[in-house]
Amino acid sequence: MTRDFSDVHDDLRAVARDLLGEAGPDRAAGWKAIAESGWAGLEVPEALDGSGATFAEVAVVLEEMGRAAACSPYVGAAVLAVGALNLLEPEPGRDELLRGIATGTAVPAVVLAGDTSSAVATEPPFRLERSPRGLLLHGDAAFVPDAVEAGRLLLPALAPDGAPVLVDAGPDADGIRVTSQPLLDATRNSGRVTAHGAVVAEEAVLRFAGDPDAAFRRLGDRAAAAIACDALGSSEAMLDATVAYAGVREQFGRPIGSFQAVKHACADMFVKVAVARRLVEAAARALxxxxxxxxxxxxxxxSYACEAAVDVAGKAMQLHGGMGYTWEGGVHVHLKRAMLDRSLFGSPAAHRRRIASRYR
Known part of the structure; x- marks a missing residue:
């Protein structure tokens, strides 16, 4: 992402590609292997057994996960949970959970709804209210990444004073229900989290440091950026696979890659991937x-990377011919993943409206 750390990123990318390539889209890269590789604790402070790195390094891993169509709880547990905990006021419980993520003993998930109609959620999906029984939690969030596998839930909620907070709760707590939601993309899991009057202890309410509204919006931006990184990796995988296939698949006695129409199609795919890379790198640097x-x-x-990923995967399916439509070909895996990426945490149209709001 930056010239000073390009060698570090190249090494990280090579290791991630080897490990995730061994797993493949049909076999998940285990959380233990991810933790042992150090990816789970990239943004965890060094004092808490982490690497003290930044989102730029996390983006490298996310891209490789998209390239391999990997199935893992990395987004929910490492990207969003660590990001959320780093935004909180320091306290022993927070530090213990960060250390647990870095060492692989904790697998939490931040309950952000992935089906938001806007670019990012404008307010938390849950709310706290006071009652004679204490604090009660109400709310609902659908298509939450990695919620089903999570051992802990971090639920963004509006406190009685109107400030966004995080509620630390167990997935099996009374009044909280986690149900699996089927997806067309078989490489990932998603869940619906509902809370109906769940009693919350005062110490389970975690406050953001600084401006809580800005912190909550930043958490939504991390989620959107993570999906953009995944879409970029998927696009690159489809571009590489298509160029390789066009070089060996013959028709009329010559490789189809020698035909002008195929060259133009591959060039269009390359341009989309190149532009997406520039935009994703800029987002990672800014975060x-x-x-x-x-x-x-x-x-x-x-908006651009996720829309481009659908176009690139669709073009890859066409250029693979009949092989692109077979189950064994694997192109369908990336097409379905790209289609889910396009919808998660704001559609391209929603993000374009958000950008346009600067001029109103």
Whole structure:
């Protein structure tokens, strides 16, 4: 992402590609292997057994996960949970959970609804209210990444004073229900989390440091940027696979890659991937630097990269011919993943509307 750390990123990318390539889309890269590789604790402070890195390094891993169509709880547990915990006021419980993620003993998930109609959620999906029984939690969030496998839930909620907070709860707590939601994309899991009057202890309410509204919006931006990274990796995989196939598949006694129409199609795919890479890198840099205006770069990356991924995967299916429509070919895996990426955490149209709001 930056010239100073390009060698580090190249090494990280090579290791991730080897490990995830061994897993493949039909076999998940285990959480233990991910934790042992150090990816889970990339953004965890070094004092808490992490690497003290930034989102730029996380983006490298996310891209490779998209390239391999990997099935893992990395987005929910490492990207969103670590990001959310780093935004909280320091306290022993927070530090213990961060250390648990870095060492692989904890697998939490942040309950952000993936089916938001806007670019990012404008307010938390849950709310806390006071009652004679204490604090009660109400709310509902659908298509939450990795919620089904999570051992802990971090639920964004509006406190009685109107400030966004995080509620630390177990998935089997009374009043909280987690149900699996089927997806067309078989490489990932998603769940619906509902809370109907769940009693919450005061110490389970975690406060954001600084401006809580800005912190909650930043969490939504991290989710959108993570999906954009995944879409970029998937696009690159489809481009590479299609170019390789066009070089060996023959028709009329010559490789189909020698036909002008196929060359033009591959060139169009290459341009889309190149532009998406620039936008995703800009978003990762802005988030890593804590830029207050990073939301613009994030929405640009999310809107373009996810739409481009669907186009690239669709073109890959066409250029693979009949093989592109077979189950064994594997192109369908990336097409379905790209279609889910396009919808998660704001559609391209929603993010374009968000960008356009700067001029109103």
């Amino acid at each position: 890593s630097a804590g830029d207050p205006g990073s939301w613009v770069a994030v929405s640009m990356a999310k």
